[in-house]
Amino acid sequence: xxxxxxxxxxxxxxxxxxxxxxxxxxxxxxxxxxxxxxxxxxxxxxxxxxxxxxxxxxxxxxxxxxxxxxxxxxxxxxxxxxxxxxxxxxxxxxxxxxxxxxxxxxxxxxxxxxxxxxxxxxxxxxxxxxxxxxxxxxxxx
Amino acid sequence: xxxxxxxxxxxxxxxxxxxxxxxxxxxxxxxxxxxxxxxxxxxxxxxxxxxxxxxxxxxxxxxxxxxxxxxxxxxxxxxxxxxxxxxxxxxxxxxxxxxxxxxxxxxxxxxxxxxxxxxxxxxxxxxxxxxxxxxxxxxxx
DNA sequence: TTATCTCCTGCGAACATTCGCAATTATATC
DNA sequence: GATATAATTGCGAATGTTCGCAGGAGATAA
Numbered sequence: 339x340x341x342x343x344x345x346x347x348x349x350x351x352x353x354x355x356x357x358x359x360x361x362x363x364x365x366x367x368x369x370x371x372x373x374x375x376x377x378x379x380x381x382x383x384x385x386x387x388x389x390x391x392x393x394x395x396x397x398x399x400x401x402x403x404x405x406x407x408x409x410x411x412x413x414x415x416x417x418x419x420x421x422x423x424x425x426x427x428x429x430x431x432x433x434x435x436x437x438x439x440x441x442x443x444x445x446x447x448x449x450x451x452x453x454x455x456x457x458x459x460x461x462x463x464x465x466x467x468x469x470x471x472x473x474x475x476x477x478x479x
Numbered sequence: 480x481x482x483x484x485x486x487x488x489x490x491x492x493x494x495x496x497x498x499x500x501x502x503x504x505x506x507x508x509x510x511x512x513x514x515x516x517x518x519x520x521x522x523x524x525x526x527x528x529x530x531x532x533x534x535x536x537x538x539x540x541x542x543x544x545x546x547x548x549x550x551x552x553x554x555x556x557x558x559x560x561x562x563x564x565x566x567x568x569x570x571x572x573x574x575x576x577x578x579x580x581x582x583x584x585x586x587x588x589x590x591x592x593x594x595x596x597x598x599x600x601x602x603x604x605x606x607x608x609x610x611x612x613x614x615x616x617x618x619x620x
Numbered sequence: 621t622t623a624t625c626t627c628c629t630g631c632g633a634a635c636a637t638t639c640g641c642a643a644t645t646a647t648a649t650c
Numbered sequence: 651g652a653t654a655t656a657a658t659t660g661c662g663a664a665t666g667t668t669c670g671c672a673g674g675a676g677a678t679a680a
Contacts (some may be wrong), residue, residue: 355646355657376636383571391660396637417636431601442599450587454610458583460572462612469595496627496676517667532630537667585658 342368345407345422352405359383363398364422367408372439373419373432380405411468433473440473483509486548486563493546500524500531504539505563508549514560514580552580554611574614581614 345364350356364384367374374382380395399420402408411432412418419432429442447464454460486505491497505521508515515523521536540561543549552560552571570583588605595601 353657355502357646357658359659389659393638393661396657397658399640431595431599431603433601440599440601442595442601445635446591446594453587454572454583454612458572458581459615460581460583460612461575461614462572462610464610464612467602467610469601469605471595471601471605471606473602474600477600479603494677498676530629533666534631534668535629538628541668566623608624 340368341422344403348407349405352411354405358387360398361400361413362386362390363395363437364402367399367420368422372413372420375417375419379420403417406436411470430468431473432468432470433476438473438475480511484607486543489548490542490546495542495546499528499534501539501542502530503535505543508540508543508561509563514552514562516558516560520561557617571609572611572614573611574617579614579616580609 342365345368346356346361349360349364349476354360362383363379366379370382371378376392376395376399379399380390380392382393399408399410402422403410406423408422409430411421411430419456421430421453429444429446431440431442433439444464447467451462451464454462483505486509487497487502490501503524504520505522511523512519517533517540518537520540521531524531524536540551543563544551544561547564549561549563552562552573570585570587572581572583574580580608585605588608588617592603592605595603596617
């Protein structure tokens with residue numbers, strides 16, 4: 339099963355309706371760039387069909403994030419970048435300047451997860467977290 | 480020297496101009512709630528003077544965040560909460576269910592900061608980060 | 621004090637995102 | 651296939667925040 343078919347299947351199994359809009363949005367997100375803005379997804383879907391509204395794109399992306407199927411990263415300029423969650427926990431490093439993304443080992447965070455749990459009784463969502471910063475290339479500027 | 484006088488002094492020493500607007504905004508932020516929205520700061524200042532514009536509030540809050548004198552936390556609903564930085568960097572724990580916030584020791588992250596730097600050449604912004612999760616109260620539901 | 625040089629502010633428009641509501645439609649049931 | 655019903659969509663307006671630009675005013679030095 340392709341990645342985006344499995345996303346659709348998961349939504350359906352959880353009782354959400356699969357509309358043409360949702361299918362197209364998921365396909366655009368799963369096949370496109372690693373991190374896309376809502377506007378990019380909208381433009382992408384729009385090329386295939388007129389039957390799509392920007393508000394629906396936002397609502398669907400929110401749904402995917404809420405169900406844990408996608409992640410949202412807020413950039414410095416206030417825009418949000420979305421991406422589907424692939425397999426297993428990982429850590430995204432997103433450059434504040436150029437929006438390049440890198441993947442780091444999620445096990446880095448496992449100590450912290452335990453400390454937050456035992457010391458603050460807080461169950462943090464660290465499975466698919468994104469950390470914002472500055473990458474090597476953009477360091478100089 | 481009071482807390483807000485020292486904030487003003489720091490700005491001045493760094494070459495920024497001290498305008499009545501900036502003074503009032505800093506006073507409102509330093510004396511008010513621990514975490515205030517831009518709108519709250521605006522309303523607060525407005526009671527003292529008409530000579531204030533919401534865009535200026537945002538610009539001044541941004542300036543304070545950029546210079547490290549204040550921190551900004553993005554809530555789940557997209558609103559930003561601002562607070563002056565009192566004692567060093569800290570870590571916000573935000574509950575995904577009830578939006579309650581807790582403060583944790585930021586030193587938890589210093590190891591990770593170094594690993595990201597040495598292993599990935601990535602300079603992460605971990606000074607005033609917010610982690611989302613579920614708090615003790617909401618655990619059951 | 622005055623002049624000069626930038627920085628800063630106010631305004632209104634633009635931006636990214638969310639909301640409320642009526643109309644539509646996916647799904648389950650017959 | 652037809653029907654009922656509740657989730658989903660599209661629309662336009664509202665939200666929180668940022669931007670561009672022209673005018674206003676701190677800071678500095680003479």
